[in-house]
Amino acid sequence: MIQDIEPKHLYNEWKKNAVPKKSSAVVQFRGRDLLCRIDDNGLKFPVRSMFAEPDEAFTYLFELDGREYYLLFDEEERAIEGYSYRNIGLFRTEKPQTPLHRRTVRQGSRVQGGYYFRSSG
Secondary structure, three states, rough: OOOOOOHHHHHHHOOEEEOOOOOEEEEOEEEEEEEEEEEEEEEEEEHHOOOOEEEEEEEEEEEEEEEEEEEOOOOOOOOOOOEEEEEEHHHHHHEEHHHHHHHHHHHOHHHHHHHOOOOOO
């Protein structure tokens, strides 16, 4: 649950005229598919520097522990090495890792919301 993210900090206040950094996470959908990577360290999003679109194409969503997330609102399929489109239904079938495991995995590999997901397929 998004409220169970401690010790992380979620900032969902609107930032007018926000401009993504090269390292900002990008959330991009193609229909019901999300562009992402899932590995042993959890769910990863591509970063702004992987996209050729101008900054104006990205809409600020929120900030989680100092990392900003932006929406790229178009459904054009992208070929980004290491990333693929995964149906959002995966969030209903993936299991969060145990709380003990969440505390022991290095901080840099945490998923927003404080959960880590392991891919089953």
